[in-house]
Amino acid sequence: MNVSGLPLHTWIVVEQRSSRIATLISMHTTQLEAESERDKRNQGLPKPRYGACIILEPVAHRMSRPHH
Numbered sequence: 001m002n003v004s005g006l007p008l009h010t011w012i013v014v015e016q017r018s019s020r021i022a023t024l025i026s027m028h029t030t031q032l033e034a035e036s037e038r039d040k041r042n043q044g045l046p047k048p049r050y051g052a053c054i055i056l057e058p059v060a061h062r063m064s065r066p067h068h
Contacts, residue, residue, distance in 0.1 A: 010055045013037045
């Protein structure tokens, strides 16, 4: 999943298809909304496969900026 086009500080729900592949399911303005969506989707599954996380500034991008 490429997150470079998503707005920063946005909560998202993803489906973890494998250790390297995740699919964007939904975007949310709050942590509570994202976690509620995640929990609803994981309900009844033998093993949870949906996760909630927030999009932050990529570390590599921040590290490439000159320091003042």
